[in-house]
Amino acid sequence: MENQQSQRIRSAVFDWLNSINYQYPDRVIPSSVLTNDCIINGERIILSGAQGIWKPRQLQYPISIKSVADSIYQDAQLDNNLIHYKYRGTDPNLYVNVGLRECMHQRIPLVYLHQVSKGKYLVEWPVFIVADDPKNLTFTVEANSNQISLSSEPNITEEPDEMQRRYATRQMIQRLHQGTFRERVLEAYREHCAICRLKHRQLLDAAHIIEDSKGGKPVVQNGLSLCKIHHAAFDNNIIGITPDYQIQVREDILQEIDGPMLKHGIQEMHGNKLILPRSANLKPKQEWLEERYEVFKKLNLELIIQI
Ligand SMILES: [Zn+2]
Structure with a gap:
């Protein structure tokens, strides 16, 4: 004993x-x-x-x-x-x-x-x-x-x-x-949100570019360090990321009028460059971003036609 x-x-x-x-x-x-x-x-x-x-x-x-x-x-x-x-x-x-x-x-x-x-x-x-x-x-x-x-x-x-x-x-x-x-993922992005730079690890997630369920791999190149808001916005195609790392906000959201969170937190991100890891082999794989961006682009186009 x-x-x-x-x-x-x-x-x-x-x-x-x-x-x-x-x-x-x-x-x-x-x-x-x-x-x-x-x-x-x-x-x-x-x-x-x-x-x-x-x-x-x-x-x-x-x-x-x-x-x-x-x-x-x-x-x-x-x-x-x-x-x-x-x-x-x-x-x-x-x-x-x-x-x-x-x-x-x-x-x-x-x-x-x-x-x-x-x-x-x-x-x-x-x-x-x-x-x-x-x-x-x-x-x-x-x-x-x-x-x-x-x-x-x-x-x-x-x-x-x-x-x-x-x-x-x-x-x-x-x-x-x-x-x-x-x-x-958080370490590659030095514990910042890749969209807004927020630096509080309790408010950060490692988002998947290609989801687990769709065969996405758990590697840094398939990840993005995003704050909770930007993670949800990315997952719900409110925000899209082009294969050359540009942030896009969906058309209907861009036109909406609401409080400071929407204005500063989302709309003002439109057109900005993603904040990337320093090391080239940790950057998001462009092929995976492209696959993901296609979904955003399609949805955005449909909305533009409606608007
Ligand atoms: Zn953020």
């Missing part, structure tokens, strides 16, 4: 994560916060190590496992419903691998760190190790919809059933994929 002191610290770590959650609503946390800011009983607990499976010296067993989005040295493989996590090295009896196996046997909650950019992690908690496959040198990780409570009770008493756990895991994998896309 995990000793009591270690259990108490682990529980306090989850309380601390819950307490900072409001500062990071999208659960993207700088690595400096994870390595410096978790202070329990006056002691710093480091939550992120140099390598994938991490055990702070104050704990008996590991606290976190880490993966890197799209790394060639992938620690984790995200399937539709399952996360396969690689052992450290090839020795099943290496201490961190043994530690993680103990976390599985004792149902000890862990923190999942998914690196989305240099120095930033998408953080999920709690996760559990539910299976061990020494032949393939992997563990299976599952999410759990039960929040670790803020009380001092470290163990989860009521187990969610298998369906709930699968569902929670699928949602976690989706969050990791979407969060990775969002973070990369």
Whole structure:
């Protein structure tokens, strides 16, 4: 069994994560916060190590496992419903691998760190190790919809059933994929709206040029960093973007008379150039913009005829 002191610290770590959650609503946390800011009983607990499976010296067993989005040295493989996590090295009896196996046997909650950019992690908690496959040198990780409570009770008493756990895991994998896309797009645009320059990450989205459902890829060239208003305007063809990065406002909207949001926020954007990432290979793919612009153009033409 995990000793009591270690259990108490682990529980306090989850309380601390819950307490900072409001500062990071999208659960993207700088690595400096994870390595410096978790202070329990006056002691710093480091939550992120140099390598994938991490055990702070104050704990008996590991606290976190880490993966890197799209790394060639992938620690984790995200399937539709399952996360396969690689052992450290090839020795099943290496201490961190043994530690993680103990976390599985004792149902000890862990923190999942998914690196989305240099120095930033998408953080999920709690996760559990539910299976061990020494032949393939992997563990299976599952999410759990039960929040670790803020009380001092470290163990989860009521187990969610298998369906709930699968569902929670699928949602976690989706969050990791979407969060990775969002973070990369926002970073490419230096956390500005590509239309109005607004710089508040809580008000920014990573919009798809070609939607997911239409086969759009989750790559930066298929993304635009847009504020909530401009994202909705783009999705609803109120605003169109030409393949050569010019902003167009739909004809009927241009003629409308309304308050300052319409005037300054939308109408005045007409004809402006899109604000683009500095790096050429991160700019929106013109072919995809063109495909999307065709829809806008068709709708706009129909409206012009009506007007
Ligand atoms: Zn905007």
